[in-house]
Ligand SMILES: Nc1ncnc2c1ncn2[C@@H]1O[C@H](COP(=O)(O)OP(=O)(O)OP(=O)(O)O)[C@@H](O)[C@H]1O
């Protein structure tokens with residue numbers, strides 16, 4: 001099978017910047033991970049994206065761009081083109097055949113059948129001179145799926161590439177992003193996946209509102225606080241956790257409502273416990289209890305989330321992506337590169353057990369420069 005070189009571009013619900021990664025793959029089991037990078041958004045631009053989530057609430061049709069959304073989409077696309085050009089200047093031996101472009105999610109309404117990511121694939125193809133696959137979520141929704149999470153198909157490929165001395169099935173990959181999502185991979189058969197609850201987004205919003213910082217670096221704020229069990233119980237009392245898969249979340253589905261009156265550190269520590277407890281509750285919807293958990297996404301750098309996970313899993317192992325040879329920061333961008341290759345080969349990105357689509361579904365719109 002011919003191998004393709006793809007660049008993946010991911011700007012996630014934490015709105016912290018653009019992840020970029022190179023992958024050479026056949027779109028199936030052969031995955032050669034290449035270099036990766038990150039282009040952070042400055043504070044003002046993060047604020048602008050945050051404000052756009054309010055504008056996005058007025059969207060009634062996917063193409064609507066009320067308020068600042070039109071100009072913001074052009075700026076986001078320009079920034080992604082700049083990220084690609086800088087990355088290729090840094091890695092001149094890379095000759096990508098295709099770019100997988102996620103864009104910035106500003107609205108996710110799976111129950112109404114639409115999800116909106118800002119990012120103009122045609123403009124990116126023109127600016128970079130490289131074919132682009134973008135808009136990878138829409139077709140899944142058109143076939144009854146949630147449109148998210150998509151990364152599970154890539155997690156499953158990585159799980160099956162784990163060396164035997166490391167692997168243990170069932171294994172659960174956890175992306176702790178703004179929202180957390182889990183991928184349960186059995187030894188045989190399709191993965192089971194869904195969004196498990198708030199990841200970093202409540203912690204980020206809390207420490208910004210109460211402490212003026214964008215995130216709780218290394219959990220230093222939470223280290224001075226304690227878990228307020230009653231608050232964890234209120235969050236975990238949400239009907240979302242009882243709901244079986246398939247399920248996915250909008251960034252704003254969980255809010256800081258239950259944190260009123262908390263001290264800064266207690267809030268940060270309690271919300272880290274909420275994130276870990278939400279991930280552990282996903283076991284209720286798995287066929288078996290995982291023997292191995294692999295943590296990726298920025299939340300794996302919060303030691304309280306990791307410690308709470310390890311306390312909660314009894315005999316299973318909880319490892320960071322790096323401990324099993326992966327890059328926990330680059331994994332989502334790698335996934336979008338992998339999906340661009342799958343899209344070129346018309347291989348499915350989503351499955352009934354990952355998004356609830358009626359049958360395995362291809363995804364993505366290909367634009368030639
Ligand atoms: N050193 C750190 N200590 C604690 N938390 C960190 C650290 N570095 C990053 N994070 C957290 O990780 C977040 C970014 O994680 P990530 O890039 O995985 O999110 P995302 O991809 O935007 O989210 P999603 O997967 O929901 O789209 C930051 O907003 C912050 O909350």
Ligand SMILES: CC(=O)N[C@H]1[C@@H]2OC[C@@H](O2)[C@@H](O)[C@@H]1O[C@H](C)C(=O)O
Nearest residue numbers: 013105108148149150151177179181
């Ligand atoms: C609509 C959307 O952008 N959802 C994101 C969000 O961030 C994490 C979680 O919720 C996941 O479902 C998804 O992104 C990852 C990359 C995914 O699709 O796998």
